[in-house]
Amino acid sequence: MSVEDLLIHFIYSEEDEQVRHNRQYFLPGEEMKGLVSLHLRTGVRTRGLTIHFLGMATVSWESPKKRKVYQASEIYLESAKPLLDIxxxxxxxxxSGLHQFGFRYQLPTNLPSTFNGVYGQVTYIAKVKLECEDERDTTITSEPFMVLRRPELSPEIYDEKTIKKSKFFVGLTTGKVKVECTIDKSAAIPGDNIAINAEVCNWTGKEISLIQASMILESHYFAEGHEIVFRQYLSKRDDVYDVSTFRGRRWRNVLLPVPPYLPDSSLEHCKIMTLRYVFQFKVRTIPFAASLVDDFKCR
Structure with a gap:
């Protein structure tokens, strides 16, 4: 084999090294830039060097009761550019030696964000093919890349939001659990924190065994006229103390981290998947639980 290495390197920003390191994704409508490096042990005669850009969504799940697999797919990107003018x-x-080829490609504006879910995903791949006269030297390599939409959020998103709940638990003869929770914003900013202030009062005859704040992703998948939903925790914060009977507990600026790489709410421009982000503040007494739930936007 004459080819030692065939590598794809993406350039995410023309700015300083720290910005490039932190970014690691492309925006829809942005010009993609990169470099293909070809390292040859010995010389080769080539018919072509081509880079392909592929983007698609796939959904698939099995219904054991119906003995059927539901599937759907969409294609968003299918293009090729020659790197050698032959x-x-x-x-x-x-x-022999190192050969490097720069490339540029204008991404469409209507691309959905990269997403990897339980029953479906949106993926983007760059693939390079070196076609040689001697077929034994023909080489193909591929590298995934991320596309993330970052829609503008209205100023109201950054206003504090308070959610309250007071609940009697069936089976308990005395008292309520009273919960009040305030969050500093009603949007999830990837890589940021959500500041939480909360007060829990326990007037029941049971100990509170759990106080938990969490960010939940609810993903919906559609195929062949059917839908399946999956919920997963993205981030959560538990109180380290139990709350005994007729006692209370306060949170002051407790931070809930938001993961750095999240697709936008609703997964815009994807017709076979949609996303919903949920903030949940949960209080549990044995064996009962109450939750405060609020929708989030993600940018």
Whole structure:
């Protein structure tokens, strides 16, 4: 084999190194830039060097009762660009050593965000093919890349929001659990924190065994006229103390971290999947539980 390495490197930003390191994704409508590195042990005669850009969504789940698999797919990106200008039915001799080829590609504006779920995913891949006269030297490599939408959020998103609940638990003869929770914003900003202030009062005859704040992703998948839903925790924060009978507990600026790489709410421009982000503040007495739930936007 004459080819030692064939690698794809993406350039996410023209700014300083720290910005490039933190970014690690492309925006819809942005010009993608990168570099293909070809390291040859010995010289080769090549018919072409081409980069392909592929983007698609797939959904699949099995219904054991119906003995059926539901499937759906969409294609968002399917394009190719030559990296070597060889011409029709011609060859180019490449000597041994390192060869590098820059590339640019204008991404469409209507791409959905990259997403990897239990029953479906949106994926983007760059693939490079080196086609040689000697087929034993023909080499293909691929590298995934992320696309994330970052829609503008209204200023009201950054206003504090308070949610309250007071509940009697069936089976308990005395008292309520009273919960009041305030969050500093009603949006999830990837890589940021949500500041939580809360007060829990326990007037029941049972100990409170759990106080928990969490961010939940609810993903919906559609195929062949059917839908399946999956809920998963993205982040959670538990209180380390139990709350005994007729006692209370306060949270003051407790931080709930938001994961750094999240797709936008609703997964815009994808017709076979949609997303919903939920903030939940849960209080549990044995064996009962109450939750405060509020929808989140994600940018």
């Amino acid at each position: 011409g029709y039915d011609s060859y180019v001799d490449l000597p």
